[in-house]
Amino acid sequence: MEKKFKIAIIGCGARSIAYAKNLTAAEEVELVACADPDREHLRTMSSYTAVKEEQLRIYSDWKDLCENEQDLDGVVIATPNYLHHQPAAEIIRRGIPLALEKPLTTTMKDSEYLLEAVRDFRPQLLIGFVLRSTPFYRKIREVVDSGAIGSVISIQADELVTPGVSSVISRSPWRRHTAMSGGTMMEKCSHDMDLINYFAGGRPIAVNSFGGSLLFRPNPNLPRKCADCKVKESCLYYKEPPFSEAAGDATLQKSLNDSMYECIYNIDKDVADNQVVSILYSNGVIANFTLAFNCRGTRGGRNIHIIGTKGRVWGNIDENQIGVCDTLSGQTQIIDIPVTEKGHNGGDRKHAMTLLEMMKDRTFRPDQDAYAGYLSNALCIASDISAAEARQIRFQYDANGFIKFI
Numbered sequence: 149m150e151k152k153f154k155i156a157i158i159g160c161g162a163r164s165i166a167y168a169k170n171l172t173a174a175e176e177v178e179l180v181a182c183a184d185p186d187r188e189h190l191r192t193m194s195s196y197t198a199v200k201e202e203q204l205r206i207y208s209d210w211k212d213l214c215e216n217e218q219d220l221d222g223v224v225i226a227t228p229n230y231l232h233h234q235p236a237a238e239i240i241r242r243g244i245p246l247a248l249e250k251p252l253t254t255t256m257k258d259s260e261y262l263l264e265a266v267r268d269f270r271p272q273l274l275i276g277f278v279l280r281s282t283p284f285y286r287k288i289r290e291v292v293d294s295g296a297i298g299s300v301i302s303i304q305a306d307e308l309v310t311p312g313v314s315s316v317i318s319r320s321p322w323r324r325h326t327a328m329s330g331g332t333m334m335e336k337c338s339h340d341m342d343l344i345n346y347f348a349g350g351r352p353i354a355v356n357s358f359g360g361s362l363l364f365r366p367n368p369n370l371p372r373k374c375a376d377c378k379v380k381e382s383c384l385y386y387k388e389p390p391f392s393e394a395a396g397d398a399t400l401q402k403s404l405n406d407s408m409y410e411c412i413y414n415i416d417k418d419v420a421d422n423q424v425v426s427i428l429y430s431n432g433v434i435a436n437f438t439l440a441f442n443c444r445g446t447r448g449g450r451n452i453h454i455i456g457t458k459g460r461v462w463g464n465i466d467e468n469q470i471g472v473c474d475t476l477s478g479q480t481q482i483i484d485i486p487v488t489e490k491g492h493n494g495g496d497r498k499h500a501m502t503l504l505e506m507m508k509d510r511t512f513r514p515d516q517d518a519y520a521g522y523l524s525n526a527l528c529i530a531s532d533i534s535a536a537e538a539r540q541i542r543f544q545y546d547a548n549g550f551i552k553f554i
């Protein structure tokens with residue numbers, strides 16, 4: 149057996165499971181250490197791997213992990229969003245290949261702090277834009293890159309969130325507060341902003357957005373706790389399960405969602421549940437994005453439609469096929485996309501394996517890098533400012549690519 153790559157995970161909640169499961173399934177990888185202040189979460193995470201808790205060196209503080217683990221080949225950070233930048237900067241300084249969950253950070257200031265560390269240390273860094281690794285978006289990328297639709301002119305995309313996910317975002321102890329999650333655009337749609345950037349092929353230069361809490365507004369006729377609610381049995385959000393695969397585990401479900409059974413309308417939160425965003429790119433591409441909570445059934449999930457000078461490509465991520473229309477002939481081709489793996493429509497395993505690739509090849513730098521995370525963040529933050537202040541936000545780039553909103 150060749151050398152085993154020793155990895156550590158910082159933040160061992162629901163998301164860490166996808167990494168722990170996929171990475172420890174590769175026999176070259178050994179999970180040796182974890183940091184999480186909540187032992188229960190860590191226990192659940194390790195139960196998804198063949199690694200016993202007793203085999204792990206466990207820390208409640210990531211700083212202790214960094215101080216004591218001098219021999220790591222790779223690190224995963226999957227802490228809540230506001231706790232990304234500090235451990236990430238430390239791992240970057242140590243030159244260890246890092247998979248950092250999306251979003252990059254929750255503020256422009258923290259993002260720029262990380263970008264400076266990136267500039268100084270040139271790390272191998274993979275941001276958790278797992279949808280780029282799905283067969284669906286890879287196929288669309290292949291079509292766009294092939295020139296089949298000509299040059300991209302406009303992009304329409306949406307994310308239509310199920311009641312279960314709406315429930316998690318609106319009730320999670322950290323997701324429902326902008327100070328901790330960065331807001332719903334940041335927590336839920338940083339992926340979509342990244343994908344739109346990726347397909348647009350230019351830098352965003354202006355944003356207009358509208359929206360906010362349109363669905364889950366406070367309702368004085370409902371009590372704060374579901375237990376006291378007379379209409380709870382007919383409420384779609386009463387005990388609606390969290391979205392992740394880990395939701396099957398009652399312990400995790402409970403511990404992740406202590407506030408789960410507070411009224412979704414009356415719980416204290418400041419994040420949006422519906423928003424629209426229009427973007428203009430430096431190369432003239434225009435894009436429109438809609439986020440809506442509370443959507444089920446056909447054409448839910450994520451849809452995208454890219455219109456080019458010679459044709460169009462479109463699809464719904466859950467339908468496992470895309471359409472490509474050639475404008476000159478008017479012919480449409482439907483392309484099936486077989487997806488055999490679970491976890492973000494087949495993206496989770498491939499994404500986790502990218503960290504393995506980075507550990508094997510210490511020159512490999514994936515294109516889901518810190519700057520992609522920064523541009524996505526800038527769009528999410530600018531959208532929220534635009535919606536709150538009812539004005540257009542323009543992006544001014546300095547020589548380092550840092551953005552000033554004007």
Ligand SMILES: NC(=O)c1ccc[n+]([C@@H]2O[C@H](COP(=O)([O-])OP(=O)(O)OC[C@H]3O[C@@H](n4cnc5c(N)ncnc54)[C@H](O)[C@@H]3O)[C@@H](O)[C@H]2O)c1
Nearest residue numbers: 159160161162163183184186189226227228229249250276
């Ligand atoms: N790429 C994706 O598609 C995707 C999907 C889900 C979540 N995420 C991201 O993954 C991250 C984690 O999300 P989650 O769903 O696992 O949340 P979670 O709340 O289930 O887990 C977060 C974990 O971090 C731990 N934690 C809190 N403070 C910590 C600290 N100081 N040091 C170490 N650990 C700490 C918590 O105890 C918890 O176990 C978030 O950034 C989220 O946006 C990404």
